[in-house]
Amino acid sequence: MSSHTHNAASSLQPVPTPRQAGRQALRKPESSLHAYARSFLHNRNAMLGLTVIVLMVLAAVFAEQITGYSPTQMNPAQSRQPPSADHWLGTDQLGRDVFARVLHGARTSIYVGVAASLLETLLGTVLGAIAGYMRGPIDGILMRISEVVMTFPNLILVMIFVSLLGQGVNNVVLVFALSGWMTTFRLVRSEFMSLREETFVEATRSFGYSRPRIVFKHMLPNALSPIVVAFTINIAHYIIAEAGLSFLGLGVPVTTPTWGNLLSAAESSEVMKSYWWLWVAPALAIIIFVTGINFVGDGLRDVLDPKTRRTPVRKILRDNLLGKRVES
């Protein structure tokens, strides 16, 4: 039935002239990258998210030009002013401009999110690729290590690492990566386990290529889609994690403005009672940015990895135990 209607429809189309047919044959086939980009561009939520992210990153980069206030300059005479034409988001207890601090905070917060996600992805991918390709004892050892790290309560692990390494922007990045690589590791490992049975990998082995060349040059590009999706979503996760850690006073040192540090103003009940603008602005900044990232991540997932839109138990496992949502 369906093939019949299909035939009828195609017979209605004009037969191409020889010249047109020739042109069509000569035209380069659309690359998969192009196809991905086109389908991403048509995803409304993903484009909305991307726009928001780009705008916020630009605002962070051009923070000086946008506000004209320094994030650290104190002005006791202007202490705790509500939002006004002068200070769009008001001032804090030391008279510093909140808008300037939110914009400068964006630099550190976004840096922490992206850098931690990048480092975690790198660590997880390399280890996962090795474990998935080599199997045997190496895989066994890495799996046990990942299980033990996952079993350790995540936030406590982070806090212990922080107390060992000391507080600092790059230490926070390192701690997040060290305590979070297992998700990506497991993801990449299972990708490589199935990839290594494919014919093209068999072929590269029979060519006598070296293992690193097979794993990183030939297999990795085929496992990239879920890795890219995980990388994106993890940025959002680490931005929230930074906020939580800094809220507890264990994250980035308070001298550096970050969204989390600004938010920790809300710990004082005095601020909660009378100076709402001090914590509403950074909270909104985090929520908007994280929503943007999640939209982009979901869009990427739809485009790159259509089969994961379903939710088999395996995926829930991947997202949860393996994941970080176990403890917040």
Next chain:
Amino acid sequence: MITFLIRRILILVPMALLISMLIFFAIRLSPVDPILYMVPPDAANDPANLERLRESLGLNAPLPIQYLRWLGNMVTGDFGYSISSGQRISDILALRLPATLELVGLAMLLSTTIALSLGLFAGAKPGGIADKLARTIAVIGIAVPDFFFGIALLQIFSYRLGWLPAGGRMLPGQITFLDRLPQLVLPVAALTFGMLAVLIRYTRNSVLDTMGKEFVKTARSKGVPEWKVLYGHVFRNSLGPVMVILAFRLPLLVGGSVLIETIFRWPGIGHTVVSAVSSSDYPVIMVTSMLIALMILFASFLIDVVKSILDPRVRLS
């Protein structure tokens, strides 16, 4: 099935030992010297004093010996003493665990009830009102961490409107559960909200998946009423993935939520952990992390059991 269970239980023991070693050595090898937190600064000026204290606490023995001692004490139920308060850790746990259980238990109960019913209706009628509501909650819930939500609730209902207390668990004279209810509302609401989004999403998708299965068509074609199809056939068969998520949340029952407990000054385990970390109270950190780690191990065991019931192939691998 029985051999599978036994094998899984046997794996738990070496895992637990490995974790206890990791916890012990990671914390004891940290550069922070717990002794300095225990003695007043003027006494710390005399190294001989410190030495005597170390000796009496057994901190001079080689680490492996200390580890074995600690493990032996743990097994016999002696958890040791807190450095910062001097209280027995078992007393601290006896005081704090019920608070965390109360908070997290209620939140889990509420979030599961809401998420399952909303997810069922959303999945049964995609695009309907329940579905729109479910998707809205899911999007907001994933972008707004539960502790923001907690702060906002505190701001609105406690500081602005003054309807509910701003924190703490019980005031003097509040003995029964009903007396304490006002204090519970906000933290439970914040935690429930944080747990909703993921659960709703999975329930909805799982129900949606099951709706497309052949046996649902069969049931309908046999003339089973729609509500019976939903409850008797679809709902029961889509519970599997949901159970897995619930199992992952079990560790929260003993670990509490560090952030929510901090915001609402809830005297639970999460709160204990934060103050222990910031005052380098290492015996407390070790015991609480061990407790949570054991619960996580138990949860992952439960998940394996659920998985093996859902999919018999798991047992063979």
